[in-house]
Amino acid sequence: MLNVNKLNQFYGQSHTLWDLSFDVPKNACLCVLGRNGVGKTTLMQSIMGLTASVTGDILFNGDNLVAQPAESRALSGIGYIPQGRQIFSQLSVQENIRTGCFAKGNFNSEMWDRVYSLFPVLATMKNRRGGDLSGGQQQQLAIARALMLEPQLILMDEPTEGIQPTIVQQIGEIIKQLCDEDNMTVVIVEQKLAFARQVGTHFIILDRGRLMASGEMNLLSDELVQKYLTV
Ligand SMILES: Nc1ncnc2c1ncn2[C@@H]1O[C@H](COP(=O)(O)OP(=O)(O)OP(=O)(O)O)[C@@H](O)[C@H]1O
Ligand SMILES: [Mg+2]
Secondary structure (H helix, E strand, O other): OEEEEEEEEOOOOOOEEEEEEEEEOOOOOEEHHHHHHHHOHHHHHHHHHOOOOOOEEEEEEEEEEEOOOOHHHHHHHHEOOOOOOOOOOEEEHHHHHHHOOOOOOOOOOHHHHHHHHHHHHHHHHOEEEEEHHHHHHHHHHHHHHHOOOOOOOEEOOOOOOOOOOOHHHHHHHHHHHHHHHHEEEEEEOOHHHHHHHHHHOEEEEEEEEEEEEEEEEOOOOOOOHHHOOOO
């Protein structure tokens, strides 16, 4: 459902992503792996349309996204959960969730129910300010907000960064449910290898902006981990 072909990205003179080509099958969870600074966030932002100077093709259900602005990518069914969550700290939980539908102008009340059933803690805290939530709750809120547009594809950038283990586990379960029950496809940047192996069906490894390996998750060997992921 997502086919990336010879994707290159530049920050001014700095060539960040080099000829990346990979496919994400429908209902898969692809983990983007790689050490710090190799271009994982830049890749997510390039798929979402948030970086300038991208060449190559990004096909989403066969349509080329490269020339489209971020808003139309969002409306065509791509949700984005940025690294660091970017919750509105002064808005309530409920208001934060509602901002997820602004691009569309209305919201689907069934999706609202689904979001609260996936994250019951958000239902109990709906009038609390976003800034008062724990890191793990904010991450759940960021996922909930992205789900309101009913995306077919969700991009998540390090959703488990700085979060306590019990909530990491819950987020893993939610990602699996989204793929298996809600017919969604997920691309996730992840540094925790055990988590990647648990939720991911496929992986790609980046090193200095280049694709070094890709495949089904069971092909992620100890040699690849040693060579490209251990610090
Ligand atoms: N807005 C920007 N302008 C110029 N260079 C940037 C910009 N954002 C990132 N870079 C550079 O591009 C490279 C890739 O950064 P990116 O944030 O995509 O890496 P990352 O793999 O997500 O890192 P991390 O694991 O720390 O989140 C780095 O060298 C970074 O310094
Ligand atoms: Mg990053």
